[in-house]
Amino acid sequence: MRILVINPNTTASMTDKIRETAVAVAAPGTEIVALNPADGPVSIEGHYDEAFCLPGLLEETRKGVAAGADAVVIACFDDPGLEACREIVDVPVVGICEAAMAAASMVGHGFSVVSTLDRAIPIIEALALKYGFERHCRRVRAASIPVLALEEEGGAAAAKVREQVLAAIEEDRAEAVLLGCAGMTDLADALTRETGVPVIDGVAAAVKFAEALVGLGLKTCKRGAYAPPRVKSYSGALARHAPQPPLKAAE
Amino acid sequence: MRILVINPNTTASMTDKIRETAVAVAAPGTEIVALNPADGPVSIEGHYDEAFCLPGLLEETRKGVAAGADAVVIACFDDPGLEACREIVDVPVVGICEAAMAAASMVGHGFSVVSTLDRAIPIIEALALKYGFERHCRRVRAASIPVLALEEEGGAAAAKVREQVLAAIEEDRAEAVLLGCAGMTDLADALTRETGVPVIDGVAAAVKFAEALVGLGLKTCKRGAYAPPRVKSYSGALARHAPQPPLKAAE
Amino acid sequence: MRILVINPNTTASMTDKIRETAVAVAAPGTEIVALNPADGPVSIEGHYDEAFCLPGLLEETRKGVAAGADAVVIACFDDPGLEACREIVDVPVVGICEAAMAAASMVGHGFSVVSTLDRAIPIIEALALKYGFERHCRRVRAASIPVLALEEEGGAAAAKVREQVLAAIEEDRAEAVLLGCAGMTDLADALTRETGVPVIDGVAAAVKFAEALVGLGLKTCKRGAYAPPRVKSYSGALARHAPQPPLKAAE
Amino acid sequence: MRILVINPNTTASMTDKIRETAVAVAAPGTEIVALNPADGPVSIEGHYDEAFCLPGLLEETRKGVAAGADAVVIACFDDPGLEACREIVDVPVVGICEAAMAAASMVGHGFSVVSTLDRAIPIIEALALKYGFERHCRRVRAASIPVLALEEEGGAAAAKVREQVLAAIEEDRAEAVLLGCAGMTDLADALTRETGVPVIDGVAAAVKFAEALVGLGLKTCKRGAYAPPRVKSYSGALARHAPQPPLKAAE
Amino acid sequence: MRILVINPNTTASMTDKIRETAVAVAAPGTEIVALNPADGPVSIEGHYDEAFCLPGLLEETRKGVAAGADAVVIACFDDPGLEACREIVDVPVVGICEAAMAAASMVGHGFSVVSTLDRAIPIIEALALKYGFERHCRRVRAASIPVLALEEEGGAAAAKVREQVLAAIEEDRAEAVLLGCAGMTDLADALTRETGVPVIDGVAAAVKFAEALVGLGLKTCKRGAYAPPRVKSYSGALARHAPQPPLKAAE
Amino acid sequence: MRILVINPNTTASMTDKIRETAVAVAAPGTEIVALNPADGPVSIEGHYDEAFCLPGLLEETRKGVAAGADAVVIACFDDPGLEACREIVDVPVVGICEAAMAAASMVGHGFSVVSTLDRAIPIIEALALKYGFERHCRRVRAASIPVLALEEEGGAAAAKVREQVLAAIEEDRAEAVLLGCAGMTDLADALTRETGVPVIDGVAAAVKFAEALVGLGLKTCKRGAYAPPRVKSYSGALARHAPQPPLKAAE
Structure with missing residues (x-):
């Protein structure tokens, strides 16, 4: 199984530490993909920073699951974007x-x-x-x-x-x-x-719980709170983020 | 006093309705500035849409307060970005x-x-x-x-x-x-x-409560939860959103 | 609009301070009527004192609304009689x-x-x-x-x-x-x-929130918890307080 | 032991039913004194009625304990005046x-x-x-x-x-x-x-629990929430209700 | 009335103290039967000890009610087995x-x-x-x-x-x-x-509240949470504890 | 790693189903030991049955961990004995x-x-x-x-x-x-x-979460609520259950 671990800030040294932890606790069959968005805050300290980590976090989530990730871990203790990520994929998304x-x-x-x-x-x-x-x-x-x-x-x-x-x-x-x-x-x-x-x-805990959820065959419920974003247009500079039909985990 | 009423989606007809309500309930001395960002979702239906209304909402909040708004109303019933907006200004911010x-x-x-x-x-x-x-x-x-x-x-x-x-x-x-x-x-x-x-x-209620808070001389507390974002750099395409020293209400 | 601010104790110097605050924050079109009952405790410190501020508070509420008050503020931080006052009038009643x-x-x-x-x-x-x-x-x-x-x-x-x-x-x-x-x-x-x-x-806050509720055209809901007292007789010395048909705000 | 059961409304037929229940469940050594105030609402249906049962209820509580009651039961299911009664006596006061x-x-x-x-x-x-x-x-x-x-x-x-x-x-x-x-x-x-x-x-339950508390030798704590009302003057027609030093149970 | 007071540990000196308290507060007509199981922990300090007080506690509860107890008091402040005891009898069971x-x-x-x-x-x-x-x-x-x-x-x-x-x-x-x-x-x-x-x-309090519940004629509700254990077999060494039809209080 | 899955009732066919599920979800390196006590209720339906599953459950927990289990799953949805089991071992114990x-x-x-x-x-x-x-x-x-x-x-x-x-x-x-x-x-x-x-x-979930906790190197905290039972004697027929010094996971 492949677990995508996203550090939602853009500090690569932190991503490295996170990857190290994730790899260390991952089960034999688990591939860890740890990364951070190219765009966004260098650290997340408060609600404003949280807001600006979301575009990158969501894009990496979408891309990573499209490329076959079986679960996503959001590696910031504020658990930013947890519900939004759950809307756009059907694999489990776990906050640290x-x-x-x-x-x-x-x-x-x-x-x-x-x-x-x-x-x-x-x-x-x-x-x-x-x-x-x-x-x-x-x-x-x-x-x-x-x-x-x-x-x-x-x-x-x-x-x-x-x-x-x-x-x-x-x-x-x-x-x-x-x-x-x-x-x-x-x-x-x-x-x-x-x-x-x-x-x-939390990074280690989330990786192991993500493994557990995938091992259970559980997916994010697509009815109710985490239903896919409704297809619609976004205006202006954000148009390319407009919701598309929901992604499926690679099968 | 000037109250900035931000419709965080980009549908101008909804902004018009919101303006109409706000103007109708505003006290004699209150100027209503109702607007919506140029960029973002045409409607906000769920957490993903919420995430993408934030850049525009935050920018309009910052600009509007710099231009002299005495309070901000976020005119979406999910109250998106409420805490983030409170971080970047010291005037009251009210969700509907x-x-x-x-x-x-x-x-x-x-x-x-x-x-x-x-x-x-x-x-x-x-x-x-x-x-x-x-x-x-x-x-x-x-x-x-x-x-x-x-x-x-x-x-x-x-x-x-x-x-x-x-x-x-x-x-x-x-x-x-x-x-x-x-x-x-x-x-x-x-x-x-x-x-x-x-x-x-909620639009009407928020306008009147914003008037009340301004009338009381109350400002958002800048210690603790709503302290200004720490000054730092943002990477890549989001660099221009990096936190600056906090805005003050026009005096 | 006229806001009736009732100090439920009988200390006139405190009523004066309360009036001063209320007048200072009131909007241009707001008339403040601040008063205290003639009968009752000189200060309210505990449940027993609260009990004996109620007859005067309720009578002043009834009279003040009959005379045209658009909202009532109860200017004691214990918010005594808040629900009882809401039963007898249909204008908003706000506790400090x-x-x-x-x-x-x-x-x-x-x-x-x-x-x-x-x-x-x-x-x-x-x-x-x-x-x-x-x-x-x-x-x-x-x-x-x-x-x-x-x-x-x-x-x-x-x-x-x-x-x-x-x-x-x-x-x-x-x-x-x-x-x-x-x-x-x-x-x-x-x-x-x-x-x-x-x-x-709280006095200032309640005056401004009362202005807000009146400005919104909101009245106390007369179904359920705050329905008018049922018409009935009261025995003995309290007979004159027996519930009458509910008051209306002056129209 | 003597238990004072106060029906806070003035309807004697209800007091009679209450007395009957209280006497029926009372233990052999328990004397029941059931009564209602002379002044006040004929029934208690809402917060306004509650307010006007308090003067009579408090006066009967004070008098009954001065005359030797070992506990007080407030026989109205809204438990009106429970905390105020606890302030003025040190015997247990129980709501139904x-x-x-x-x-x-x-x-x-x-x-x-x-x-x-x-x-x-x-x-x-x-x-x-x-x-x-x-x-x-x-x-x-x-x-x-x-x-x-x-x-x-x-x-x-x-x-x-x-x-x-x-x-x-x-x-x-x-x-x-x-x-x-x-x-x-x-x-x-x-x-x-x-x-x-x-x-x-509740009448039966309160009588038995009052017996239990008296049997345990427990009295209302006179520090904190139920400390005696502070001695002070009451203005006008309510002067005679002004707090006196706290009553003790007859010894 | 007879109240069975069970000390769920096996320390007889503690049972003696408990009996003394219970007898001291009991009403004239109340017979106190205070005892402890023969088998089990000498004191209850944590969940493990609690688990091993249950067989003795439940057996004494069953026997004592069969022999005519009108209520049961569990005289350990952890209230062990409270719900289980309520399942097997219909008299009141009170924890200290x-x-x-x-x-x-x-x-x-x-x-x-x-x-x-x-x-x-x-x-x-x-x-x-x-x-x-x-x-x-x-x-x-x-x-x-x-x-x-x-x-x-x-x-x-x-x-x-x-x-x-x-x-x-x-x-x-x-x-x-x-x-x-x-x-x-x-x-x-x-x-x-x-x-x-x-x-x-708690021992004294539970004895008096048990007297109160018995005096009220209240019994444990046998529908829902405290329905009698379903008749079934228990394997091996615990066979003799298998649930029998529910006991009734002696009539 | 070895996970001990205890069905606290004595019905072997249910244990078989439980084992089947546990084995099916277990990770490659996980050994499942599924068993039930010899003594106790054939099914657990209520608090009384729960009480009598505890001796067997606790004994199997103690023995299984002494024999090298790295975690324990309690396979009854009432989570009986969860805290007691945590007291006697230092490996993770998870309820379904x-x-x-x-x-x-x-x-x-x-x-x-x-x-x-x-x-x-x-x-x-x-x-x-x-x-x-x-x-x-x-x-x-x-x-x-x-x-x-x-x-x-x-x-x-x-x-x-x-x-x-x-x-x-x-x-x-x-x-x-x-x-x-x-x-x-x-x-x-x-x-x-x-x-x-x-x-x-829950069986599958608990097995995977137990794997996760073991993979994290987490053990039950032995300070506070889950400290080992204090060493003491148990009387009579239960003497052999008296707490011994705490077990360690096999190393």
Whole structure:
């Protein structure tokens, strides 16, 4: 099976880290295609950035599934465009926040999230509510680092993440800690080993859950909320994005 | 005061109807600027269309506030881009779903919504949850009409809306009925008169609530969730949308 | 339009402050009639006081609407008698807590409330739940001052309010702060200017939202929860309060 | 022990039925004092009537506890004045809706309520939310009868109640049915026998739960929400109701 | 009436304490039968222990009701087996957590619980959610003592409980404090007297509420969730536990 | 990896069906060990049966993990003993209801469940609440068939399940339908093909999610809710079940 892992920002070094994680956890028969759009924000920090990652994300989703991807993973912890992607394909689409929260709920009684900047806190709290994990989520914390600090040498950002992970375990009594940014994907294993508490990276979780859904033969329901976009015209510069008949997974 | 009312789709006839409503309810000193982006979907029916209304919506928001708008109304009942718009300006930004639900909660004990297509139901239910009105919202109904049917001659679409409004009052015991699409803006008054129950159009509600917020001297809080987008570069074709320092309302 | 602003306690100096605020925010065409009942508690601090403000509040509501008021504002942050007032008139009736919470939800992501005494905390928490803002409301704080301390010279009470407003912004990360007592109505603007965070006074908010509802032509739904009281007799000393056929707004 | 059962309306025949039920379920050592205020509504049907039952209810509560009552039952299913009564005494105060819902939650998995008029539905739904039983409460139904119809000869009202009780069991799969008006107190036993499902009268439930609380030596907590009303003056005709230092149960 | 109070662990000294409390609060006509199963855990601290208290608890429930018990109290604060017991008898079955929370909700506005070990916290939080008291429950605290420490001489465990009760009142503003273990049953009265805040023991509360339900003539509904177990065979060593036709209370 | 799939009832034909499903979806490297306890109920229909499946379920869990299982699946839709099993092992333990609901939430916007008997409805509703899916779960339906009817020739039970699946899609607008009994495991694929809507079997879902968790290197957190049972003695016939030091997954 082929899983398309899309980093919705345009920072290639982050895409590389994401690919590394995805490949490391993928099952023997799974091919990982990790990429990022050419156009869009270099990092996603807030709703405005989210808006401008969508054209690239949606286009890569469409193209990737047309080329045979069996599932799509959106590798940004804000899960941008999750519902829109589900509309345009019928293979499963999994967000890394969604997957991390579901995994956490199965290995511990309550979890905390360690994100980057304060401004991410309300976004992740809103996702917990949307997915139904608002009672499982004990606290969303910010390590007070911009996303791209995680790409820098020296590990100062990693140290700040570690500090919040430890605080989540002690102060929130978290029984699992989620790393709330795809750029933290390389930190999970060491923190799990150090703390003895599951520290969960959403990229890995989403890849494995996507494998699970594909293995179950499940596809996104095309009735109701995720029905294909209605065919219509788009005006002006966006005309080429106008909805076409829905894509099918390669058969 | 000047209120910018943005129809996020590109159908000018709908913008005309929206302008008409906005002007009709605006207070004497209020200037209404109603417009739609040049680029984007001709109607917004689902998450994919929503994604592609955002570039135009955000650009018009930025330009309109730079030119002196004191508040912004997003005239699509899905309230697309509400949080993103709030990030880039410091004047109040009001969604028509948000305003209609708040108004309904003040004149009746529970409300129903009459929307266009089935696929809008989960979107509006999610908004009710986000705004805190999930217990006030008795039911979201669909009139089973595409958005642009509301622009057609003959009133067949209006008849279907009316049918659901009546059903909401009888079957849901709704004490207010919200018209769940900006394209229904011209139907509210007649239905209120016919039924004796408040039938609320979000365009009108949002204009009046925007006037209220401006009259109160309230601005969008620029700390936390709606802090200005962090200055950064956007790659490729989207480079010109990269966040600049935040706009101020004209003084 | 004429808006009747009722201070449900009998302290005239507080009514004066309330009138001042209301007049200051009212639109050009709006006439403010601010008054308090002759009979009842000098301040409202708890459920017992609330009970005894109701006869005067309801009588003033009835009389004021009979005399032509287009909307009623109940200027006590406990929103006493809100539903009862809605039963006896068909013009909009707005509570100041209700209006302040709705306004706050439109300009910030989460709010805190600063009230007077500890005993107000559960009352305001219950209102947040009733209105659907229990997730938006981060914390209800008490400044530990009796209501009438706000009427005294010297500003000691104002200093305590300010202290809690600052704590709400720092500790609760509140993106709006509500002043939880009508007697604080004169403090909002200075605190907003000082903190850069919207500090919202319910009296002003309710006046503007009442203007908005009247401008929308909305009336309280007379089916269901707010149907007119059934005509019946009241025994003994309360006979004169027995429900009469419902009042209409002056036409 | 002495339990004061207050019918907050002024209809003596209903007080008689209430007394009969209370006496029938009271334990051997329990003295029942059932009474109604002299002043106030002849029946309580909505928020306005509720407001005007409060002066009498509060006065009887104060007097009855001063005279030695060990607990107070408020015998109206809207539980009017529950918190205000708790402020002025330190003996337990129990509402009949509150008690009926608590009892139902212990003998069945979900319950429905059969009330009088449609307008009672939102009031009882709000109580279920306040008490935490909103998930246990499957539906609030109205028998479409005014309260005082239950005092009339012939049993037409009783037949309508029975019809809704049967519907609650069949359609809502209710595992307990609450009679949502003190005036239905005489119907519970026969309906329980007929249906085999617990049909619960709140008057009886509240008397037994009040006995239980007194037997446990529990008193209303006088810190926080139910602290005694602050001593202050009331203006004009209501001066005599001004809060005095809190009453103690006779010792 | 006869109330069967089952301590689901096998520690006889705890059963003695429980009996003492139950007898002390029982009404004159109430016979208390307090016992524990011969087989099972010596204390219940977590889900595994809970599982192994069930066979003994269910067998004693069945036998005790067959022998004429009119109600059953499960005297462990985790309320283990509550629903299973309700399936096999038609008399009321009351859990001590359930009863304590219901009692607390009637004498204070919000409560905290003081339990034994940290691991009890999520269990009691889950019960609060199940019973609907998640908003009433301000915090579940642990005194960091194993259950059987409460059976030891010297009062060290009692001192730790007292410390948390005081903290609940000061820090959580709890208006009632629940003792979250049947082994604390002897501590409630002194703590209530010391603090002036209701400190509630579940054993006592459940006995009185069981008396109340019996006094009301209420039985567990045998339709729906608590229908008798379907008659079937059990394999192997558990064959003798296979469901028989439902027991009736002695008549 | 080895996944232990425990059918907690003792009906071998159902275990065979469960094994067949598990083997069919397992990844190449996954060994499935499917078994049922020798002792216990032949089917699990309600809380009493649940109680008596626990000793066997827990013993098989302990033995299977000691023998090298990397994860455990509990193959009964009531998810009995889920938390207790998590206490005694440190490998992941997944319930089939839990897994099915998580999978459904990723491929459709709202789901319904089709279970066996009416009495299962409140049990599954309670699980939805526990897992956080109470808003995703549109309705729990019963096909009105005993569990073991699914083991009988002729397909009458399957026809009734199909009927409810179709009703869930039409009436509840379900975008995924969960088969609410492990005995229905063989029906999912055909119903998915027939309806075009994901019809999800929990056994398959749990096996794939268990594979995912193992692939992620995640283990059950041994701090907090799922800490190992405290070492202690159990009395009498249950002595041999007394908690031992926690098992580790074979390394």
